[in-house]
Amino acid sequence: MKPAVGGNTTVVVVGGGFAGINAAKKLCRMKGRDGEPIQVTIIDRRNHHLFQPLLYQVATAGLSPADIAMPIRALFKERNVQVVLDEVVAVDGAANLVRGRASVYPYDYLIVACGASHSYFGRDDWEEFAPGLKTLEQATEIRRRILSSFEEAEKSSTVAAVAPWTTFVVVGGGPTGVEMAGAISELARNTVKGEYRRFEPGASRILLIEAGPRLLAGMDPSLSVRAFADLQELGVEVRLNTRVEGIEAQGVKLTHETIPSRTVVWAAGVAPSALGKTLGTDLDPAGRVIVQPDLTLAKFKNIFVLGDQANFKDPETGKPLPGLAPVAMQQGRHAARNIERLIQGAPTETFTYLDKGSMATIGRSRAVMQSGGIKIGGFIAWVGWLFIHIYYLIGFKNRLFVLMQWVWSYLTFSRGARLIVDKDWHLKK
Amino acid sequence: MKPAVGGNTTVVVVGGGFAGINAAKKLCRMKGRDGEPIQVTIIDRRNHHLFQPLLYQVATAGLSPADIAMPIRALFKERNVQVVLDEVVAVDGAANLVRGRASVYPYDYLIVACGASHSYFGRDDWEEFAPGLKTLEQATEIRRRILSSFEEAEKSSTVAAVAPWTTFVVVGGGPTGVEMAGAISELARNTVKGEYRRFEPGASRILLIEAGPRLLAGMDPSLSVRAFADLQELGVEVRLNTRVEGIEAQGVKLTHETIPSRTVVWAAGVAPSALGKTLGTDLDPAGRVIVQPDLTLAKFKNIFVLGDQANFKDPETGKPLPGLAPVAMQQGRHAARNIERLIQGAPTETFTYLDKGSMATIGRSRAVMQSGGIKIGGFIAWVGWLFIHIYYLIGFKNRLFVLMQWVWSYLTFSRGARLIVDKDWHLKK
Numbered sequence: 001m002k003p004a005v006g007g008n009t010t011v012v013v014v015g016g017g018f019a020g021i022n023a024a025k026k027l028c029r030m031k032g033r034d035g036e037p038i039q040v041t042i043i044d045r046r047n048h049h050l051f052q053p054l055l056y057q058v059a060t061a062g063l064s065p066a067d068i069a070m071p072i073r074a075l076f077k078e079r080n081v082q083v084v085l086d087e088v089v090a091v092d093g094a095a096n097l098v099r100g101r102a103s104v105y106p107y108d109y110l111i112v113a114c115g116a117s118h119s120y121f122g123r124d125d126w127e128e129f130a131p132g133l134k135t136l137e138q139a140t141e142i143r144r145r146i147l148s149s150f151e152e153a154e155k156s157s158t159v160a161a162v163a164p165w166t167t168f169v170v171v172g173g174g175p176t177g178v179e180m181a182g183a184i185s186e187l188a189r190n191t192v193k194g195e196y197r198r199f200e201p202g203a204s205r206i207l208l209i210e211a212g213p214r215l216l217a218g219m220d221p222s223l224s225v226r227a228f229a230d231l232q233e234l235g236v237e238v239r240l241n242t243r244v245e246g247i248e249a250q251g252v253k254l255t256h257e258t259i260p261s262r263t264v265v266w267a268a269g270v271a272p273s274a275l276g277k278t279l280g281t282d283l284d285p286a287g288r289v290i291v292q293p294d295l296t297l298a299k300f301k302n303i304f305v306l307g308d309q310a311n312f313k314d315p316e317t318g319k320p321l322p323g324l325a326p327v328a329m330q331q332g333r334h335a336a337r338n339i340e341r342l343i344q345g346a347p348t349e350t351f352t353y354l355d356k357g358s359m360a361t362i363g364r365s366r367a368v369m370q371s372g373g374i375k376i377g378g379f380i381a382w383v384g385w386l387f388i389h390i391y392y393l394i395g396f397k398n399r400l401f402v403l404m405q406w407v408w409s410y411l412t413f414s415r416g417a418r419l420i421v422d423k424d425w426h427l428k429k
Numbered sequence: 430m431k432p433a434v435g436g437n438t439t440v441v442v443v444g445g446g447f448a449g450i451n452a453a454k455k456l457c458r459m460k461g462r463d464g465e466p467i468q469v470t471i472i473d474r475r476n477h478h479l480f481q482p483l484l485y486q487v488a489t490a491g492l493s494p495a496d497i498a499m500p501i502r503a504l505f506k507e508r509n510v511q512v513v514l515d516e517v518v519a520v521d522g523a524a525n526l527v528r529g530r531a532s533v534y535p536y537d538y539l540i541v542a543c544g545a546s547h548s549y550f551g552r553d554d555w556e557e558f559a560p561g562l563k564t565l566e567q568a569t570e571i572r573r574r575i576l577s578s579f580e581e582a583e584k585s586s587t588v589a590a591v592a593p594w595t596t597f598v599v600v601g602g603g604p605t606g607v608e609m610a611g612a613i614s615e616l617a618r619n620t621v622k623g624e625y626r627r628f629e630p631g632a633s634r635i636l637l638i639e640a641g642p643r644l645l646a647g648m649d650p651s652l653s654v655r656a657f658a659d660l661q662e663l664g665v666e667v668r669l670n671t672r673v674e675g676i677e678a679q680g681v682k683l684t685h686e687t688i689p690s691r692t693v694v695w696a697a698g699v700a701p702s703a704l705g706k707t708l709g710t711d712l713d714p715a716g717r718v719i720v721q722p723d724l725t726l727a728k729f730k731n732i733f734v735l736g737d738q739a740n741f742k743d744p745e746t747g748k749p750l751p752g753l754a755p756v757a758m759q760q761g762r763h764a765a766r767n768i769e770r771l772i773q774g775a776p777t778e779t780f781t782y783l784d785k786g787s788m789a790t791i792g793r794s795r796a797v798m799q800s801g802g803i804k805i806g807g808f809i810a811w812v813g814w815l816f817i818h819i820y821y822l823i824g825f826k827n828r829l830f831v832l833m834q835w836v837w838s839y840l841t842f843s844r845g846a847r848l849i850v851d852k853d854w855h856l857k858k
Contacts, residue, residue, distance in 0.1 A: 046849065047576060047580060047847070047848070047849040048847075048848050048849070064493040064494065064495045064496070064846075065493070065846075065848055065850065066493045066845050066846035066847075066848055067493070069848055071624075071847045071848075073621070073624040073625075074624060074843070074847065076624075077623050077624065079626070082626050082627075083624075084583065084584065085577075085580040085583075085584070085849075086584070102584050103584065131854060135854070136848065136850055137850060137851050137852075137853065137854035138854045140850075140854070141854035147476060148514075151476060151514040154513065154514070155513065155514070155515070155531050155532065192502070194506050195500075195502040195503060195505075195506065195512075196502075197508070197511050198511075397837055397841075397843070397845065401830070401833070401834075401845075404830070404833070405830075408826055412826075414503070414826070416495050416826065416830075417493075417494075417495035418476070418477075418495075418500045418503065419476070419477050419494055419495055419498055419500075419565065420475065420476040420477070420514075421494065421565055421566060421569075422566050423566075423852050423853075423854070424566065424852070425560060425564070425566035425567045425569070425570035425852070
């Protein structure tokens with residue numbers, strides 16, 4: 001057992017998402033109280049950092065899991081950084097201890113950034129029939145379901161039996177829902193063209209269901225209209241102001257209608273990690289931890305909560321900042337700088353979100369995008385989307401390979417990862 | 430339901446491996462009795478053709494599953510080919526019917542080429558602790574185990590606790606075993622270098638255990654010696670003439686020793702698909718179907734059995750041909766031509782295997798290779814191995830991307846697919 005290199009100041013980062021990685025990247029170059037490098041410990045229950053904004057492309061067979069994920073370990077070769085694969089179950093703020101399943105981790109400063117998973121608004125029984133899209137496992141499961149649907153349709157002997165297999169329902173009209181619906185439509189109408197003999201995959205029904213009055217509620221209303229029109233052109237039926245009353249193996253129940261469908265994707269509610277509850281501090285009704293303007297907790301000035309797990313009230317709008325990658329990245333870097341200030345005995349600074357814009361892609365060559373006062377749609381927005389996503393992908397190799405996959409898919413209409421892979425690895429004779 | 434295009438002659442191909450794909454590719458361009466294109470139905474329980482010779486690279490995080498697999502459907506856009514995802518459970522040769530779980534398939538001619546899975550010589554309880562390497566699921570499971578071992582070692586608090594996690598045992602000294610042992614050694618000693626703080630992954634023990642007196646028994650003895658030396662140089666302990674007496678969660682029992690190890694890979698025995706038993710014809714002791722010189726069955730002249738599932742006695746050596754991709758590919762094409770001869774009323778022809786050579790790679794820049802009288806090892810053999818594998822990879826895109834992954838990995842010592850992915854996709858809060 002070699003001791004880790006570093007000084008007497010210890011920072012524990014829980015979560016290797018956008019916030020945690022960006023915080024740790026700064027922290028590992030800072031000095032502690034004794035002038036030695038800070039000892040940074042990153043704890044995550046997974047070994048990889050995941051580029052979640054492209055997860056929908058794994059779910060629709062455009063990219064492979066490894067294209068959008070990097071081992072956290074491989075990102076931190078600095079000797080004063082330790083990466084630990086463990087699941088954190090509680091934080092003891094009074095004792096300055098993080099409790100994991102495998103071990104206990106003392107800290108001087110703590111960053112909690114565990115992100116969010118899906119919320120079914122108390123209907124967890126829906127999950128089995130409508131997986132969410134937050135992890136690689138869920139993405140490959142959705143991919144398996146979509147691709148298997150076409151296979152089941154091909155095996156069906158009547159038109160009536162085909163319909164539920166070629167009806168795809170996406171619940172939730174935010175960026176993920178819009179991107180999923182567009183990509184499923186492209187997959188059905190372009191990618192598998194000419195590959196089936198007994199039914200026409202191009203005639204698949206793709207429904208996007210949104211409870212609110214418009215798509216992409218976080219963006220400008222003009223882009224909601226644009227996204228609606230673009231999706232319709234791609235053959236997606238968009239239902240606004242429509243509530244899902246139930247989801248079962250056979251389909252989705254709406255208020256006045258039941259849609260027979262075997263493939264449902266959940267892109268509606270999000271719930272922050274339950275770890276927030278163990279902090280003994282105020283949560284908002286959604287379960288997010290309410291943080292101070294400097295991202296710390298009112299009760300513990302050495303604990304920072306960031307990203308999807310935090311409720312940071314935007315002083316301009318009075319509303320919490322949205323759960324977006326740029327928010328998490330900026331908060332990660334800001335928290336690291338505030339820790340440095342605390343170490344140096346200086347006061348912390350207030351976090352200010354610099355909104356560089358937001359975007360969503362729709363199918364293979366359209367997107368909507370807003371930044372400051374600029375709002376654009378169509379091909380130009382799509383090119384912008386492409387380069388921004390490539391730019392932020394972690395690791396040069398991932399960038400290069402993802403760009404190549406996209407060029408390839410764009411030119412050939414094909415998708416490189418159309419694998420139906422079972423969950424069970426055991427021998428099947 | 431659209432009827433498939435084609436004439437009145439139906440050929441069913443069971444299995445989308447090297448034999449089945451090569452047979453179908455020829456058959457779909459042939460004419461049936463009525464002068465119309467033959468109707469070809471390919472049945473496989475998976476949606477993808479798998480390039481099995483590179484499966485060890487998926488298991489050792491060098492390639493992604495999608496790099497070495499192609500949807501069978503995407504390979505056959507011809508309208509007279511149907512691809513069906515179904516598991517065939519029996520063949521009724523007297524009635525000319527194939528029975529699947531989903532449907533029944535009548536045929537005029539039948540090709541059975543379901544390949545082989547692992548055999549534990551009656552000790553199926555070993556599988557849980559020592560997965561084989563025949564499917565993508567098994568490959569990602571082995572990858573998960575190898576990568577998780579390093580994580581568990583990092584969490585261990587004593588040297589004694591680290592040892593079982595950094596001891597990797599590969600059982601079986603054929604090409605798969607040799608390639609796995611070499612790749613695990615590269616992974617431990619080069620790829621993850623500098624990424625762990627509490628143990629030294631470079632000090633991992635990698636053992637390759639072979640019951641017989643030499644490695645690569647199918648190749649020339651001089652190459653067995655070369656492979657042995659190359660593996661030793663890579664830090665692999667090779668044990669020849671060593672029998673495995675037991676495999677448990679804690680390790681591997683040999684005759685005079687127990688090796689504590691949490692990661693064991695089975696590359697020893699192979700068992701042909703159980704479908705052969707339903708043909709009602711002679712099997713060899715290993716369970717392979719004994720075929721006639723023209724690849725048909727003695728009992729049914731319209732049934733061909735090919736590849737790993739067949740025992741085809743090589744007239745030169747008097748021994749069955751080995752279970753190699755080139756054998757399966759050549760048999761597939763030969764069976765298709767014999768079906769054409771039968772349709773035309775001509776006599777079938779005897780199959781002759783043209784041995785173009787065999788090879789195995791050892792680590793990142795060495796291989797052994799023999800072809801005719803030529804036997805080479807080292808870097809030149811490795812370059813040869815590389816280009817032959819790229820050449821035979823199905824699909825231009827796969828070739829290009831795999832080549833790029835290799836160039837990348839070769840230059841950087843990194844591996845692109847180091848993901849620990851759970852089997853369970855469900856929500857974890």
